[in-house]
Amino acid sequence: MSFAEEVKNEAAHIPVEDAACRTAELAALLCMGGSLLPGSDGCAGLEFSTSNNAVARKALSMWRHSFSIRPEVLVRRGRRLRKKNYYILRIPPAVESTAALRSLTLFPAEEAFQGLELRRDDCRRSFLRGAFMGGGSVNQPQGDYHLELMTGNKEFARLLLKLMHHFHLSAKMTDRKGDYLVYVKEGNGVSSFLQQIGAVQAYLKFESVRVVKDMRNNVNRVVNCETANLQKTVNAAVRQTADIERIRDSGRYHLLSPRLQEAAELRLAHPEATMGEIAALSGITKSGLSHRFKKIATIAKEIEGMEHHEITNTQ
Structure with missing residues (x-):
C-alpha cells in the first residue's frame, strides 16, 4: 500500500x-x-x-x-x-x-x-x-x-x-x-x-522518516565537507613540497631567506600537516605562513621558467 x-x-x-x-x-x-x-x-x-x-x-x-x-x-x-x-x-x-x-x-x-x-x-x-x-x-x-x-x-x-x-x-x-x-x-x-x-498516524510516520532522512543528509554533508577539506590540505602539501624540491634541485635553496627556509623545513618535516598545524609549530599566523609559501611558489615558478628557457636555447 x-x-x-x-x-x-x-x-x-x-x-x-x-x-x-x-x-x-x-x-x-x-x-x-x-x-x-x-x-x-x-x-x-x-x-x-x-x-x-x-x-x-x-x-x-x-x-x-x-x-x-x-x-x-x-x-x-x-x-x-x-x-x-x-x-x-x-x-x-x-x-x-x-x-x-x-x-x-x-x-x-x-x-x-x-x-x-x-x-x-x-x-x-x-x-x-x-x-x-x-x-x-x-x-x-x-x-x-x-x-x-x-x-x-x-x-x-x-x-x-x-x-x-x-x-x-x-x-x-x-x-x-x-x-x-x-x-x-x-x-x-x-x-x-x-x-x-x-491524519495523525500518517503525520507521525512522515516525521519519523523525515528526521532520520534529514539526519542522514546532514551526516553526508559533514563527511563531504571534511573530505573536501582533507583533499585541499593534501593538494596544498603536495604542491608546496614540489616547489621546495624544485628550488633544492636547482641549487638555489641557500638563497632563500631564513624565514622561507624555516617554512620549507617545517613542510618537509611534516608533509601531511595542515597549514594551521604548521603555523602553530612556527609560531606565526596562518596568513603569515601562507604568504611565505606564496613567495616560495613564486621562486619555484621563476626557476621553472629559467630552466625552460635554458633548455629551449640548447636545442
Whole structure:
C-alpha cells in the first residue's frame, strides 16, 4: 500500500459529527472524485468513483447521513496492469438528487461552493480532507517531498489554494494538460497538511522518516565537507613540497631567506600537516605562513621558467 493510500484510509476513518463540517467534507470529496450527470427538465445527478474502499464507504456513509435518496453502488475491475477495483456511487438525475447537490453547492457547476459554510477552521480542515480523499496524492516520506491535489475545476483549485494559504502552507498552483494542480513540495508543508486534515498516524510516520532522512543528509554533508577539506590540505602539501624540491634541485635553496627556509623545513618535516598545524609549530599566523609559501611558489615558478628557457636555447 502506498503512503497516499495510508493517508486516505486514515482520513476516511475520522468521524465528522458536525453537520457543517460533514457538508464541507462531502462536497469537496464528491467534487474532486465525481462528475455531474445531466438529466431532463434541468435535473442533475452525480457519479463518484474511487479505487479506495475506505473512501468509498466514507462517501456513502456521509451521503446517507445527509440525504434520503440512496445511491447505486457499483464495483468495476480496473483494466490496467494492477487491476484495482473501482468503487462507484451513482446518484441518478432526479428532483431529489438535484436538491441534494444544491445543498452541497455542487449544482449548478458554475456556482459551486459559493454558498458553502467555510468560516470555521474545522470546516476548512474537513474540506481539505475531503479533497485529498477524492483526488490527492503524497510521495513516500523516504523520497522527495511532494503532495498534490488535482482537479479539472479551476475555481475549486483556487479555493483549495486559498484554504491551504490560510493554514500557512507553502502551496502553489499550476495547470497540467487541462487539469489544475495545487501542490506542496516542502517537508514542513507536507507535514503540516497531514496535521491539518487530522491524519495523525500518517503525520507521525512522515516525521519519523523525515528526521532520520534529514539526519542522514546532514551526516553526508559533514563527511563531504571534511573530505573536501582533507583533499585541499593534501593538494596544498603536495604542491608546496614540489616547489621546495624544485628550488633544492636547482641549487638555489641557500638563497632563500631564513624565514622561507624555516617554512620549507617545517613542510618537509611534516608533509601531511595542515597549514594551521604548521603555523602553530612556527609560531606565526596562518596568513603569515601562507604568504611565505606564496613567495616560495613564486621562486619555484621563476626557476621553472629559467630552466625552460635554458633548455629551449640548447636545442
